[in-house]
Amino acid sequence: MKELFVCNEGDIAEGGRKVVAEDGVEIGVFRVGGAIVAWRNHCPHQGGPVCQGRTMKRVEERLTDSKQSLGIHYVEGSLNVVCPWHGYEFDVRTGRHVGHDAMKLASVAVKNRDGAIYVVVS
Amino acid sequence: MAQDASPKKPPAELPIITARTDSRDLLAKARQQAIQRGLDKYFIVDVDAHIGEGSCWPDVLKYIENPATREAAFSFGDGTGQNAFLNDTPGLQWQSAHGRITHGAGLKEPATDKTVPRPVDLSRKCMDMLGLDAQVFFPNGLLFLGMHPVPEMEIELSLAYNRWIVEEILPHEPRMKAMLYLPFNTPAAAEETVKRFRGAKGVVGFLITSTRHIPVHSNQYMRLYSMLEESGLPLGFHAHHNWHSDYTRQLNRFLSMHALSFTFSNMVHLTNWVINGLPERFPKLKVMWIESGLAWLAFLAQRLDNEYLMRVSEAPLLKKLPSDYIREMYYTLQPLETSNMKLTEATFDVIKADTQLLYASDWPHWDFDVPARLFDLPFLDDNARRNILGLNAAKVFGMEVPAKYRNEG
C-alpha cells in the first residue's frame, strides 16, 4: 500500500477531475458535491478508460401523474462519467452503472492531508 | 503505509478523451490488454472495420467512370463533393449516443502520417494498438447504398469506391484488406465487379450490404453465386439498420432500432439462403454473416429446425436440418453479447464457433470489440481462441499465417 499525491484540493473544481497514472495504475479523482472521490480508470465492460470520458448530468424520463411520458430530461445536481469506449455510464458519487446497480467501478481510498489529496494504491 | 517519496510531485496526468483525441490515446488500454494477455503471440485478423472514408469522399468521387455523374457529384457540398449522392440516413449520426461516445461520430483526430491517405494512417494506428496482423475495412457511407432511390448510383458509386480502395488505399499497407462492395440490385453489375476485381491485391472477398429488399434466392443471382464459388473468395452479408420500415418506424430509440434492425436484415437473408437450399446449390461457396452479433443465431437455428420438420415439403432442396447448414457458414463476432454467459456458450456451440467464428472489431463504431474479449469467455479454450482471433480468417481468406504464430500453438 502506498499513498500517492495527486494534487492540492483546490486544483479540482466542483464537477472536475484529474486522471493520473503511476506504475501502471490509473486513477480518476473527482470532486462532486464538495467531496473528493476516486475510481480506478478501468471500465468493467471491456477495460476502457472510463475516467477519461465525458462527464454529464444523468437523464431521467419524466412522467405525468397518469404515467404519460414527458420525454427525457437532465437531473440537476447529478454527475455521471461516461466511458468513452462504448458509453457505459457511471454515477460519479457511487461508482455504480446508472442502469445496472450491480456493476460498479473499483473504488480507491482518498486521503486529504492538510489540503493535499492523496490516493491509496496497492 | 508508505507515503510517496516526493509527496508534492504530481504523477503523470492522462488526457480527457474528446472527438479529436488521437486513437493511440483512445486505445491505449487496448495496447495494455494486448501486453497483459500476450496478444502479440496470436495471429489476429479483424474482419470488419470501418476506418473513416468520410473526409475522403471527394477522392472516391474522382473514380466515378461516367463523366456526367462525376461532374454532377462535385456540385454537392459547395463544390467539394462532400457526401455527394450518398443516401445515408440520420442513423449513423446517432452512433455517438448523443455525444457520449466521442469516436462514435467518426474519428476526428489530426493525421499522424500525412504521406499516406488518412484511412491508412488511422488503420495502422488501430492495428498497432489492438495487436492486429490484418484488418479488413469497409466503408460507412456505402452501407445504405442498397436502398438508393437512383438505381444506377449503387453501380457507379460502388465501382468508384472499389477502385479507390484497390488503387489508392491497399497498395500503401499490406495489412489492410478489403471485401469489395457488390452492387447487388443489378446482378450483371455485381458479376462484372467480381470479374474485374477478383485477384486484385488485398481483395479478400466480396460483400453485400444487407439493408435491401431483393430476396437473395432470386434466380437472377445464381450466376453471381457460381462465379463467387469458383473464385474461392467468401461472400459476406454485412448487416445494417433501417429505421424506415413499417416495423422499425415504431421504435422510438436508436437502441431499440439498432438492436432489432441489425439482426433482422441478416435473419431474413440467412433464412432465405438456407430454406431455398443455396448451401446445397453452391456447396463450396463460403458465406459469412457480418456485424449482427451472435445472439440471434441460437434463436434462428432452433426456430427454423422446428418449422422445417413440420413443413419439409416447402424446402425440398435441404438434405439436413437448417441448423446443420447454419453451423457450416461463417460469422463475425461483433458485437458480442455476454450478459448471459450460458446463452453465449450455447450460441458458440450452435454455430460451431471454434471453426466458424471470426474476430471483428467494427472499429471505430460505438459498439466495437477489442480482441481481449476472447479472454473473458470462461468456456473457451486457447485453441478455439486462437482460431477465432485469426486462424479461421486465415482459412477463409486464404491468408498465410507467419511462422512465428504457427510455432506457438
Ligand code: FES
Ligand atoms: S469499456 Fe467502457 S463502456 Fe465498454
